[in-house]
Amino acid sequence: MQEKECPVCEKGKLVQVEDILSEIDGYVFVEKGNRCTHCGEEFIPEEEGERMIKIARRLKLWGEPLKLYRKLSHSARGIVLRIPSDLEKNLGIKGDEEITIQKVGKKKILIEVGSSR
Numbered sequence: 119m120q121e122k123e124c125p126v127c128e129k130g131k132l133v134q135v136e137d138i139l140s141e142i143d144g145y146v147f148v149e150k151g152n153r154c155t156h157c158g159e160e161f162i163p164e165e166e167g168e169r170m171i172k173i174a175r176r177l178k179l180w181g182e183p184l185k186l187y188r189k190l191s192h193s194a195r196g197i198v199l200r201i202p203s204d205l206e207k208n209l210g211i212k213g214d215e216e217i218t219i220q221k222v223g224k225k226k227i228l229i230e231v232g233s234s235r
C-alpha cells in the first residue's frame with residue numbers, strides 16, 4: 119500500500135486501520151480508514167461512511183441517538199463506569215454479562231457486551 123502524508127500535520131504518514139470509531143447521529147460505528155502516525159487524525163473514506171449510514175438506516179437506528187455523558191467514579195478497587203439505565207434497557211443488559219473492553223484510537227474505549235472470548 120502506498121503511504122500518504124497526513125494533510126493535517128504534514129508530518130505523519132497515513133496508515134490503514136480498522137478500528138476508527140465514528141459517530142452517526144449519536145451511534146458509534148467501527149469503521150475502516152486511515153490514521154496519521156503523528157497527530158492521530160483519522161480519515162474515513164467516503165464509501166465507508168456511506169456504508170455505515172446505510173447500515174444505521176437498515177437497523178432503524180436513525181433518529182434515536184444514544185450518546186450519553188457520564189462521569190467516571192472511583193471505588194477502592196479502581197475506576198468505575200456506571201452503565202446508564204437507558205442503555206441497560208436498550209441493550210437488555212442484566213448486569214452479569216461478560217464484556218470485552220477494547221482500546222481504540224487515542225481516547226476511546228469500546229465496550230462489547232456478551233461477546234465470546
Ligand SMILES: [Zn+2]
Pocket residue numbers: 124125126127128129130154155156157158159
Ligand atoms: Zn497528522
